[in-house]
Amino acid sequence: MKHVSSVMLISLLAASVAACSSNGGGETSSSPQPGKETQSPKLTNLTYWVANHSNAASQMKTYAEMEMYKELEKISGVKVEFQHPPLDAQQAKEQFNLMLASNQLPDVIETGWTGYPGGPEKAIQDNKIIKLNDLIDKYAPNLKKLFTDHPDWKKQIMTDDGSIYSFPFLRGGDKVRVFFGPGVRQDWLEKLGLKMPTTIDEWYSVLKAFKEKDPNGNGKADEIPIYLDKAIFATDAPFLGAWGTNYGFYQDSGKVKYGPIQPEFKDFLATMNKWYKEGLLDKDFAAPNDKLYDNKMTTNLLGASVFYNGGGIGKYANLMKDKDPNFKLVAAPYPLLKAGDKPIWGQKDFVSNGIGAAITTSNKNPIETVKWLDYAYGEKGDLLFNYGKEGVSYKMENGKAVFLPEVLNPPSGVSLAQSFGKHNRSTWSAPFVLSDNFQLQYLALPQQKDALAIWSKPTAERKMPLVTPTKDESSKYASVMTDVETYRDEMLLKFIMGVEPIENFDKYVKKIQSMGIEEATKIQQAALERFNKRS
Structure with missing residues (x-):
């Protein structure tokens, strides 16, 4: 989806090699145009x-x-x-x-x-x-x-x-480096007398109120408390990160793990299944549609989701400024399991x-x-x-x-x-x-500047750097992960929608193990160790 698909240049004319070797690489008025180098x-x-x-x-x-x-x-x-x-x-x-x-x-x-x-x-x-x-x-x-x-x-x-x-x-x-995270309708919170949620339990209470107490004020039970989909789950683990894991590989004290087979992932799935059954999670989450999503945001139906700062909070503020003066979409902290936990998972690019x-x-x-x-x-x-x-x-x-x-x-x-x-x-x-100077102007609204501060708090310490398998490892890794990720995505939807009972989680884990996830994890571990040795 556009609101979660990854955000945010190139080119020309350098100082001459000779000039720059004497001035540390700075540009000078005598810098030649490209194409003036001899033998080129x-x-x-x-x-x-x-x-x-x-x-x-x-x-x-x-x-x-x-x-x-x-x-x-x-x-x-x-x-x-x-x-x-x-x-x-x-x-x-x-x-x-x-x-x-x-x-x-x-x-x-x-x-x-x-x-x-x-x-x-x-x-x-x-x-x-x-x-x-x-x-x-x-x-x-x-x-x-x-x-x-x-x-x-x-x-x-x-x-x-x-x-x-x-x-x-x-x-x-x-x-x-920080431009993505959870967001919520502040005007809905204020109308219902609710505080900003910080834990998963507090989010549940807020979403229940969004569903049952008519925050959009049209007298209809048409509110959609929250929208999340697999692309959102995969982008630095909003909500899922409360359980300390993610939707792919991560590192824990230097050891690589695969998030979707951890016990904590089962607890996350059980929570999402509960939200789905109670009508808190958008029923359309399994079939992302950009235009439909935009329509829900701009017709006062959607209470919370995960957004880019510019392409989400800024975008909808501008689209709604003439349509609904009360509309106020703001950042929420990355959820925790319990108050006082250290926020580990959050979006921060390298x-x-x-x-x-x-x-x-x-x-x-x-x-x-x-x-x-x-x-x-x-x-x-x-x-x-x-x-x-x-x-x-x-x-x-x-x-x-x-x-x-x-x-x-x-x-x-x-x-x-x-x-x-x-x-x-x-x-x-x-x-x-x-440039930071660009970013501070791009985040023109007060709620965008607040979002930067709020979303910057998680440590993101478990995020894997951009590692790559060797040419010998590559084909095996790709073969394993193509099958694993297809099955993982399919089962995510089934578990959340209740098509597959959560009691079958252990069978699901064994299936992924049989596909070769242990070998893929070893490849990732070796790649992480090679990355750490780069100089």
């Missing part, structure tokens, strides 16, 4: 494959129409032909696989490379993309300086073998989410492409990729970029994310460093 042909055109995003697709056919990229073309002299697959995730995946199977690759492919079978190192070995270490060292002074200043960032974007495979999307500060722009083996100008991509990580590129074109979408005030009022206050019916999407890609992802 001038770069004039690039083909660039990247998934489109709904915030852009609703307004333009291609990223080339985005204000940021139009300005980048003027600066660099490089015309980019963007190749966008269909918005549908399955169709996009199929197109990606067909593209890789052919020998006709675009110059640049931007995607989540940790999802490549065998990991990004295998993509290099398969001769699809090139290893970038030496090229970055010689021709990407901006990114090189970032890695020197932040060695922990470099660790996250390398393979276990030490290869750098893409120009990465980086979340530079803590404020841009610096890198694995998404990046890789240079393919078909690229005839890798050096100039590296320079073009490196621009995004310098001072001028930082402004362009985070804010768009100066004077069109932002202005400088006291040394900081400030969005113009017409960008920050779009007309009713247009979300802030869509407004930004005309100018930049900061509300989703791209090869650049997302």
Whole structure:
């Protein structure tokens, strides 16, 4: 679903290698344009494959129409032909696989490379993309300086073998790493005289009241207390995390475990089954539908769910500001089993989410492409990729970029994310460093700033880093997990809806064990240990 599917840039012109080696990588007025390096042909055109995003697709056919990229073309002299697959995730995946199977690759492919079978190192070995270490060292002074200043960032974007495979999307500060969590209708709570729920038991009481006490005031028993689905359960374990586990692999004091076979998962399923039977959980949770969900939010039917900060709390506040002045959707703390528990599970991204722009083996100008991509990580590129074109979408005030009022206050019916999407890609992802200064402006409403503070409290200490199996482990791991996850998703729905009695949980666990989950866990354990040894 759009409200849970993962949120929130790339490119050009670096200082010369010689100049930057003497000034630590900073940009200077004498920096040459890309294409001026001797023994390297001038770069004039690039083909660039990247998934489109709904915030852009609703307004333009291609990223080339985005204000940021139009300005980048003027600066660099490089015309980019963007190749966008269909918005549908399955169709996009199929197109990606067909593209890789052919020998006709675009110059640049931007995607989540940790999802490549065998990991990004295998993509290099398969001769699809090139290893970038030496090229970055010689021709990407901006990114090189970032890695020197932040060695922990470099660790996250390398393979276990030490290869750098893409120009990465980086979340530079803590404020841009937390953007998702539980939310509730504060106006409904106030109308019924209820306090903000913090524990699972308190949530149950609030949801019962939402169902029985007509908080929308229309005299009908039509309220839907809460909406949760498997995609929500899988995104850093809201609600499920109260039991200390999650919907996939996690680490507990360095030991890898698979959440859906833990005893605590059974308790979670029993609770969700109870909520479903009593009409507290939306009956449509098993068949997610974006338009239907939006309709429930905007027709005063839905009391709680899990939301993105910008694409949820901000989105619905803007859609409802003229329709219902009393509407107030706010963040809720990640639920605990009992008051006083330490909040462990919550959404907090790592610096890198694995998404990046890789240079393919078909690229005839890798050096100039590296320079073009490196621009995004310098001072001028930082402004362009985070804010768009100066004077069109932002202005400088006291040394900081400030969005113009017409960008920050779009007309009713247009979300802030869509407004930004005309100018930049900061509300989703791209090869650049997302700025805290951008995030604080994107979270324009007081309830959004509160959400950032509330959702930042969990430690997220059990979250697995972005590990990848080796090429030898990859096919076995993929084979096991494809079957396991299909069965897990099927049984989640059956247990919650009561089609499968909770007493059969042990049979379910044995079935997953018979599918090879122990071997998959060992592969994850080895991958975690390799990750921890990266330097």
